[in-house]
Amino acid sequence: MSKRLLPRAAMENLLKKAGAERVAEDAKDALKEILEHQAERISKHAITLALHAGRKTVKGSDVRLAAK
Numbered sequence: 001m002s003k004r005l006l007p008r009a010a011m012e013n014l015l016k017k018a019g020a021e022r023v024a025e026d027a028k029d030a031l032k033e034i035l036e037h038q039a040e041r042i043s044k045h046a047i048t049l050a051l052h053a054g055r056k057t058v059k060g061s062d063v064r065l066a067a068k
Contacts, residue, residue: 005036005039006032006035006036008025008028008029008032011023011027011028011029011031011032011035012028014031015027015028015031042063042066042067043058043063043066045066046058046062046063046065046066047062048066049062049065049066050062
C-alpha cells in the first residue's frame with residue numbers, strides 16, 4: 001500500500017462531480033494512483049524548471065508550465 005497522499009473520498013467526489021452516480025472502491029483507487037503518478041511527474045518537471053531559473057522555490061507558474 002502506498003503512502004496516503006490523496007484521500008479516496010476526494011476521488012469519489014471528483015468522479016461524482018463528473019457525473020458518476022455510484023463509485024466502486026477500485027475506481028477510487030485507480031483514479032488516485034493515476035493522479036498521484038501525474039502529480040509526481042509534474043512536480044519533478046516543475047522542480048527542474050525552478051532550478052533552471054536559479055531558484056530553490058517552486059512557483060505556481062513552474063507547476064502550470066510543467067503541466068502543459
